[in-house]
Amino acid sequence: MIAFFQPKLLAGRRVLITAGPTFEPIDPVRGITNHSSGKMGFALARAAQEAGAQVTLVAGPVHMPTPRGVARLDVQTARQMHAAVLPLAPQHDVFIATAAVADWRPDTTADQKIKKQGDSRVPTLALTENPDILAAVAALPQRPYCVGFAAESEQLLQHASEKRLRKNIPLIVGNLGPATFGRDDNALLLVDEQGHHDIPHADKLTLARALVREIAGRIGQPHT
């Protein structure tokens, strides 16, 4: 019912969102991942849909129901997420990167389960850097309005500001962890060209709705 009374700030807009962790396989039974819950991305998908947007959600491995009216694509690895997002990005007005993309993947994935050697030797894991999905979208000639997330453990404003410039994006949303990671509530720091301000501590759906209002205010009305 509440959604019914929300102003349709994103009517006619297409919003693409990444959410959750990625999973980088080592062998058929093991892999590298992280504790991202995907909650913020799913809350944003719901809030953007409520605001009238057509929403595409590209999700890493998370166990969460798809918000009503949202088109969802499931992926495992960073490269799969990159391959799913890049062709979709030019068809969207806004890209919100909430995914905690694994920064590195194993150089090679073993076809069969790696077995213990028996003489206490341990395998060595060589890693390769994954593509930066947000930076790649921001570098597209036909780029959507790009919003990044920065989860930091210290010096939030400084790290978030540097990341915004490094990735060449107009808006970055910072949050301090790890205490808040995976929880239902959080506080956000918005950093753009003009400066920075907080969205005070609230549950993730309230934060998502506030962030949708901030984004809608920045992109203005669609051209009809």
Ligand code: CTP
């Ligand atoms: N991101 C991405 N692809 C990656 C890494 C990050 O799209 N391979 C996006 C995240 O979804 C987030 C933003 O970039 O919106 C910042 O992610 P973060 O991990 O904080 O930044 P990194 O550039 O990876 O730097 P670091 O992890 O060293 O702090």
Ligand code: CA
């Ligand atoms: Ca990272």
